[in-house]
Amino acid sequence: MKIIFSSKQNGARFYDRLGAVEFDSSLEIPNGRDPNQNAWLTITVNYTLNFVDSRNLVPGLIVQQNGKFYAKPSRPTPNAQNVQIRNWDVESRSAFVKRFAKGEDFWNYRFLLITPQDYDAFDFTSWAGPGWICRPNVICLFRLKSGGSPNHLAINVVRKERDTDFFRSDSGNYANTDVNNRTLWHELGHALDQLHIRALLGDPTCMVDHDGCYDEPPGVAPNIQGHGTGLIPQNAKAWHELIARHTETPQPKWQVSLATNTPPRKLQMAFQVRGVMPKNW
Numbered sequence: 001m002k003i004i005f006s007s008k009q010n011g012a013r014f015y016d017r018l019g020a021v022e023f024d025s026s027l028e029i030p031n032g033r034d035p036n037q038n039a040w041l042t043i044t045v046n047y048t049l050n051f052v053d054s055r056n057l058v059p060g061l062i063v064q065q066n067g068k069f070y071a072k073p074s075r076p077t078p079n080a081q082n083v084q085i086r087n088w089d090v091e092s093r094s095a096f097v098k099r100f101a102k103g104e105d106f107w108n109y110r111f112l113l114i115t116p117q118d119y120d121a122f123d124f125t126s127w128a129g130p131g132w133i134c135r136p137n138v139i140c141l142f143r144l145k146s147g148g149s150p151n152h153l154a155i156n157v158v159r160k161e162r163d164t165d166f167f168r169s170d171s172g173n174y175a176n177t178d179v180n181n182r183t184l185w186h187e188l189g190h191a192l193d194q195l196h197i198r199a200l201l202g203d204p205t206c207m208v209d210h211d212g213c214y215d216e217p218p219g220v221a222p223n224i225q226g227h228g229t230g231l232i233p234q235n236a237k238a239w240h241e242l243i244a245r246h247t248e249t250p251q252p253k254w255q256v257s258l259a260t261n262t263p264p265r266k267l268q269m270a271f272q273v274r275g276v277m278p279k280n281w
């Protein structure tokens, strides 16, 4: 396996910056041993967790009233209340750390980018069987990495006094219970540069977020960036944008598929030997 397009300038890994959100990405193509191996586009988010409580106050997030400590949601909306918090202990911290790391699974290997018919830079030769020219598609991988530099995602976490209380979380401020349900997956969607479902679908009124942007339009199944856990090709936004940058090709040429087991396209070597390699395949 080799990494391509990443060392064009200075040997550094390809590093991309999208809007206010940053992550690392790398593109690798198969070595040719397996004609059915696709390429890999990996997004890595380096993160830190800051366990906030009365001993580790974050101004603006924690307010003190009558000797009690409360977490204050960053966006004042009608259902956003201050919630009382308690101090973390070893067990609650380690449970959160473990569950947070598992959030990776939700976004990992959920999309495949179909390599365009006229793009041959990934092509590899496989000597398996009759010999093949293979054009791999691109698997979209997601990695959450604790620590790491630069830090892409700094998260404050509060521990609610009562787990049943509602805390309006956002991409940088979580409550302890957010790793028990889809909230983590949704917030990681934001870390992957996605706004809410209506913005993803191009609704111009949702380029600035408001509560309605969360509602799936008619005909769209409950989505992770809306009210559910479903995924559609638009949720591959970050990988879709990155593949265009890595390969310096127009993004619309790359089709997003949810069928992640789609194998590379293959042409028998004999085609090339006879000099009749098609231009587009």
Ligand SMILES: [Zn+2]
Residues within 6 Å of the ligand: 186, 190, 196
């Ligand atoms: Zn959201």
